[in-house]
Amino acid sequence: TDGKEIHLGPTEYRLLEFFMGSPGRAFSRAQILDHVWGTNVYLEERTVDVHIRRLRKALQPSGQDSYVQTVRGHGYRFLPDSAVG
Numbered sequence: 001t002d003g004k005e006i007h008l009g010p011t012e013y014r015l016l017e018f019f020m021g022s023p024g025r026a027f028s029r030a031q032i033l034d035h036v037w038g039t040n041v042y043l044e045e046r047t048v049d050v051h052i053r054r055l056r057k058a059l060q061p062s063g064q065d066s067y068v069q070t071v072r073g074h075g076y077r078f079l080p081d082s083a084v085g
Contacts (some may be wrong), residue, residue, distance in 0.1 A: 019078030
């Protein structure tokens with residue numbers, strides 16, 4: 001972002017990669033768990049919230065933490081500036 005390197009953990013990297021594949025699309029926590037962690041892993045859906053928080057924190061210095069949006073009653077979506085409008 002803006003030529004600056006962002007350090008992400010492996011899970012946050014997979015999460016960002018997943019979101020970037022479908023900008024603007026909202027995903028439930030269950031969908032995110034299945035795509036990022038795999039279908040044979042049994043984790044609490046709130047695990048997603050923890051990693052979303054970490055991803056936002058990593059994006060914060062570049063001002064892009066708002067790209068990861070909460071969709072109330074559903075889950076999350078990735079909406080970069082270029083996908084708006």
